[in-house]
Amino acid sequence: MKENYLISGIQQIGVGCTRFEESWKWYIDMFGMDVRILEDDTVAERMLPYTGGQPHRRHACIAVNLQGGGGFEIWQYSDRTPTPCDFEVAAGDLGIFAAKLKCKDVKAFHHELQQKKQTDNHDWLLGDVVSTPEGTPAFTLRDPWGNYFYVEHRTDVFIEQHRLNGGISGAMVGSTDADRSLPFYRDLLGYDTVVYDRTDTFADLATFNGGNGRFRRIKLRHSAPRRGAFAPLLGPSTIEILQPIDRTPRKIYEGRLWGDPGFIQLCFDVTNMRALEQRCNELGHPFTVDSCRDNGHFDMGEASGHFTYIEDPDGTLVELVEAHKLTVLKRPHIYINMLNRDREKAFPKLFFRLMGLSKVKL
Numbered sequence: 001m002k003e004n005y006l007i008s009g010i011q012q013i014g015v016g017c018t019r020f021e022e023s024w025k026w027y028i029d030m031f032g033m034d035v036r037i038l039e040d041d042t043v044a045e046r047m048l049p050y051t052g053g054q055p056h057r058r059h060a061c062i063a064v065n066l067q068g069g070g071g072f073e074i075w076q077y078s079d080r081t082p083t084p085c086d087f088e089v090a091a092g093d094l095g096i097f098a099a100k101l102k103c104k105d106v107k108a109f110h111h112e113l114q115q116k117k118q119t120d121n122h123d124w125l126l127g128d129v130v131s132t133p134e135g136t137p138a139f140t141l142r143d144p145w146g147n148y149f150y151v152e153h154r155t156d157v158f159i160e161q162h163r164l165n166g167g168i169s170g171a172m173v174g175s176t177d178a179d180r181s182l183p184f185y186r187d188l189l190g191y192d193t194v195v196y197d198r199t200d201t202f203a204d205l206a207t208f209n210g211g212n213g214r215f216r217r218i219k220l221r222h223s224a225p226r227r228g229a230f231a232p233l234l235g236p237s238t239i240e241i242l243q244p245i246d247r248t249p250r251k252i253y254e255g256r257l258w259g260d261p262g263f264i265q266l267c268f269d270v271t272n273m274r275a276l277e278q279r280c281n282e283l284g285h286p287f288t289v290d291s292c293r294d295n296g297h298f299d300m301g302e303a304s305g306h307f308t309y310i311e312d313p314d315g316t317l318v319e320l321v322e323a324h325k326l327t328v329l330k331r332p333h334i335y336i337n338m339l340n341r342d343r344e345k346a347f348p349k350l351f352f353r354l355m356g357l358s359k360v361k362l
Contacts, residue, residue, distance in 0.1 A: 005276035006344065007190050007268050009226045009234025010070035011321055012062050013099045013168050014264030017145060018084070020059050020076040025362040026144065027063070030116065031101065032163045033072050034359045037062040041078065046291045050258030056080060058259060066356050068158030068235045069102050069167025073267065075259050084261045085252060089146065090210030092174040092244035094314045095252035096263035098208070099147070100238065102154035102169035106137040109151065109164035113141065127207030133196055140207040145261055148208060158233050159352060170238035171266050173316050178216045178243040180313045185239045188283050189268065191220035195238070199245065214245040229338065229347045230269050251315065258317065265309070267319035271343045273306050276320060285310045
């Protein structure tokens with residue numbers, strides 16, 4: 001292996017919830033997140049810096065949409081009552097205040113969701129189709145639990161599932177100082193191209209709570225295609241940094257635990273964690289959690305690997321995951337040892353089609 005690291009894309013975005021099965025069913029029905037990568041109901045023993053110094057049991061799954069993009073890690077505490085945010089999250093608040101979803105036909109998907117909303121017994125918000133600063137269509141929705149999703153136009157499809165949308169294509173993060181946030185996402189995570197850097201009011205933010213204010217808004221993308229086993233599935237992604245000009249942003253997880261309702265973390269699929277650790281240290285963002293300080297393996301039931309956490313300048317959590325073993329089929333048990341293959345080589349589509357056999361209907 002080369003003595004450098006790879007970031008293959010956004011693996012998933014963590015979504016804390018209060019009713020695991022209800023939330024997952026809604027995300028399947030609305031977003032097609034129905035391919036289970038893994039599911040686990042164990043104790044989170046290595047997250048003590050973010051769980052009040054105490055280990056807690058939780059029920060979690062990672063699910064993806066095979067049309068491509070990152071997945072969702074749907075997450076609920078099993079041994080304590082999750083604590084929702086006690087204020088309405090606003091655009092630019094500190095943390096991940098919105099997840100981006102890719103969509104090949106924004107207007108058609110908006111119409112589809114309008115039809116579903118009429119028969120869904122949950123209360124949620126669906127904004128109008130508007131133009132982004134780049135002139136492409138987009139819309140915002142707020143799910144029944146207050147999480148914002150920004151649906152953006154993207155034409156790439158990994159495996160056609162006859163759906164209008166795919167998975168996670170990026171995230172919108174709040175900042176107290178965009179100049180301070182920029183190097184973290186540019187120099188460490190590889191978002192090295194500025195799509196725009198503007199200070200203004202933005203029509204496409206109007207559906208967000210507080211979205212009518214003025215923001216400094218920086219959209220970033222990566223110039224080079226991502227490499228690695230999962231790169232074709234995860235696809236390209238963007239990060240938007242929003243610094244409110246008219247108000248002081250609030251920290252979304254202030255006084256709450258990791259895993260409480262909301263967007264918990266943004267997770268990247270990586271290769272060569274120790275080389276990445278060196279880069280993190282050089283840039284002043286050391287690991288705050290390291291699951292394998294002894295360079296072993298962290299067992300996640302159907303998979304094993306190495307996960308770490310870092311924080312952006314405002315405390316937004318970023319998870320880094322290096323897969324070591326992956327289960328393709330449970331019966332018969334077929335798995336792949338990632339450490340014995342060329343880590344830069346993409347998995348063939350057949351691999352993902354096999355994973356698609358584990359689609360979930362709740």
